[in-house]
Amino acid sequence: MFFIDTPPRDYSDPWSEDFWSRFATFRKGSHRVAYFYEKADNSTFRYRAYNMVQTLADSTSDVSAGYFFPSDGSGRIDSVLKLADTVVLCRMRYDANISHIVARARSMGKTVLYDVDDLVFDTDLTHLILGTLAQDFKHPGVWDHWFAYISRIGTTLRMCDAAITTNPFLARRITEFSGKPVFIVPNYMNRQQLEFSAALYEDKRARAFQRNGRCHIGYFSGTPTHKRDFDLAVPALASLLERYDHARLFIVGYLSLPPMLERFKDRTEIYPLHDFVNLQRIISLVEINVVPLVDNVFTNCKSELKYFEAAAVGCLTVASPTSTYSAAIEPGVNGWLSSSLEWESVLENAIGDFDKHLDMMQATRDKAVGAYSGSAMLNAILAAVTWRR
Missing domain, CATH: 3.40.50 (Rossmann fold)
Structure with missing residues (x-):
């Protein structure tokens, strides 16, 4: 964090x-x-x-x-x-x-x-x-x-x-x-989001991106209708939490903890839905933002807002390769894309040695703030x- x-x-x-x-x-x-x-x-x-x-x-x-x-x-x-x-x-x-x-x-x-x-x-x-x-x-x-x-x-x-x-x-x-x-x-993003996100990011940069030695993966669900989406990443999250003692999970919104993750509840923090300004603060604490989506016509119509709102506070995203996320994210440059079969390997690359990805955050933030x-x-x-x- x-x-x-x-x-x-x-x-x-x-x-x-x-x-x-x-x-x-x-x-x-x-x-x-x-x-x-x-x-x-x-x-x-x-x-x-x-x-x-x-x-x-x-x-x-x-x-x-x-x-x-x-x-x-x-x-x-x-x-x-x-x-x-x-x-x-x-x-x-x-x-x-x-x-x-x-x-x-x-x-x-x-x-x-x-x-x-x-x-x-x-x-x-x-x-x-x-x-x-x-x-x-x-x-x-x-x-x-x-x-x-x-x-x-x-x-x-x-x-x-x-x-x-x-x-x-x-x-x-x-x-x-x-x-x-x-x-x-x-x-x-509107003016309020951008202004608060800038303050949060400058705070992190002034501290030289100081962390507590743990790596937090965040899922920001918004509504309970995202259960099927989150389930795509649950096996990979369970495996990573099992193998990496420093890994932690943030869940924000209405989503409850899936049974496969119950044994890691002492390493999971669940937050209620926040207003759109203070949600940026919660996202800013997290290193990795996950956006799993079932791949179909409906989800390919979704916008890439979970990517750019995370990027604005220096949080890197791993997302399913839907049309909008594929257009927004260049893998290894401003985030990562993961097919339904790759979540564990892609997340392992992201959190295994997170410090090597710190240089991505500035470029990712600049691109998102400039474009959105x-x-x-x-x-x-x-x-x-x-x-x-």
């Missing part, structure tokens, strides 16, 4: 502004973009709406943006639609609110875009998705929920003029499903939100 002095940050959601504050930011530019999301949260809303609005606000462009919710009320939403040039519906499910927003926007000649960051719009893939997410096939309510969820997203997507998504692999799936043009704006920041994504965002059908 790395030593750091940087304390946890006091955290409150940065998207807690009232409607009129958000509306004032939105109306500043000559081209106005209204992002709609069902309810603010730490995941998709942050990546696909909040970060975009922040990036446009920080830029010198004449494009302004704001994020809004159905709970703002139909009267206020109508005020937003009157001033908007572009409307972006972020992973919203079809309902009366969607019908109203799209109909009103269309009647006023506005461009309506759909932003989706996951392969959750085609009901033909429901069985694959449920299997990947380790859902209970025997429970009829599971099927009812997911078919409704996916079909409502697909319906809204098809109502829009074009789409925005996170990577080329997912973009092709969207085009095949909807026939719509697709713009690519990858997920990236708001300034790096500004042109891609502008190309999407200023497009006209």
Whole structure:
């Protein structure tokens, strides 16, 4: 584990502004973009709406943006639609609110875009998705929920003029499903993440990357639906913990300790899900970040966020070679890739003599911060939100 002095940050959601504050930011530019999301949260809303609005606000462009919710009320939403040039519906499910927003926007000649960051719009893939997410096939309510969820997203997507998504692999799936043009704006880190990550990394560097002699492997799950993914690496982790006394395991999120790892629970630390800022501090303590993913169409649509958020605090990643992680990671240069059969050998190379990999961390961090920041994504965002059908 790395030593750091940087304390946890006091955290409150940065998207807690009232409607009129958000509306004032939105109306500043000559081209106005209204992002709609069902309810603010730490995941998709942050990546696909909040970060975009922040990036446009920080830029010198004449494009302004704001994020809004159905709970703002139909009267206020109508005020937003009157001033908007572009409307972006972020992973919203079809309902009366969607019908109203799209109909009103269309009647006023506005461009309506759909932003989706996951392969959750085609009901033909429901069985694959449920299997990947380790859902209970025997429970009829599971099927009812997911078919409704996916079909409502697909319906809204098809109502829009074009789409925005996170990577080329997912973009092709969207085009095949909807026939719509697709713009690519990858997920990236916002200002709060970057600033705190920089402080954490500089703390580690000032200490010459001082460690306690142990090597910590971290798995940052986010939700319990990643059980099947984590299971890919569990046999390798059990073997390494057996053979390397200095190896330790961090698990952060809702995931419980698998039976194969129970005998190592005294060498395992389990943390609850953290806010997105202080999660960076937990990641910064760990030497190796593991991102195992079942290899199928659904997981190949996932973004590489677990790589770049770890890289920002000098943590090296071992990931499954899905489309996005293969594009982001050059093995031995800024991390490692591992097929389902290679986890033990790749992890052994990573932790066996970790000190020889310390020189990778600066290059890995520089590449990630340079490529996954708001300034790096500004042109891609502008190309999407200023497009006209």
